[in-house]
Amino acid sequence: MARLRANQDQHPSTLTQAIATALLTTPGRFDRITADARALYGRRARALHEALGSALPGRIEAVPPEGGLFVWVKVLDDDPDLHAARARAHTLGTDFGVGSHFSPPGGSGSPVHIRLGIGAVAEHEIATAVGRLAEALHPETAR
Incomplete structure (x- = not known):
């Protein structure tokens, strides 16, 4: 080696x-x-998937990953502004990857998807992070 x-x-x-x-x-x-x-990472992925289902029922589609450090999520809103949502997420203390950033140059792929990482978020912090994500995606429904 x-x-x-x-x-x-x-x-x-x-x-x-x-x-x-x-x-x-x-x-x-x-x-x-x-x-x-x-x-x-399996525990974190399961916790993330459960938190997404609780915080964003009917607003996203997320398949539990079979491995890896990311969960790919489809936002079900009509024409979501994910760049604005990401800016809001930053002010709330969380982050996500905008799906279009993962398309090849000139591609139009994944405009309604986000990528969520589980590598750096402790299991006990996932529900809080998802709550912030929900607020960033749908500020009109935030408490």
Whole structure:
């Protein structure tokens, strides 16, 4: 691994290589880490999906992900202004990716979709973040 990495970069980090070597040569370590990560992100994805269903019933479509760190959500409003909603989300202390940002150059894909990340949000903070998202998407219904 270290030789392959060195062929890609003339100045690889010795510390990074040492960490990768320890990770990949200690029996069972990599498998334990990936199993722990799958469990953690699985809990977060389920919590996000449940919170979305509670906070935005009938206003979005979200399929529980089978893996990964993002949930792709379709906003069911007619012609939603997701850029304005994202600006509101920022003022409320949360964020999301606007689907059109994930289209190839010149593409028109995903104008009614948003991408929500679960990598950096603790499970106990997800409901709060989704409440802020709901307010950003539909400020007229906010309390």
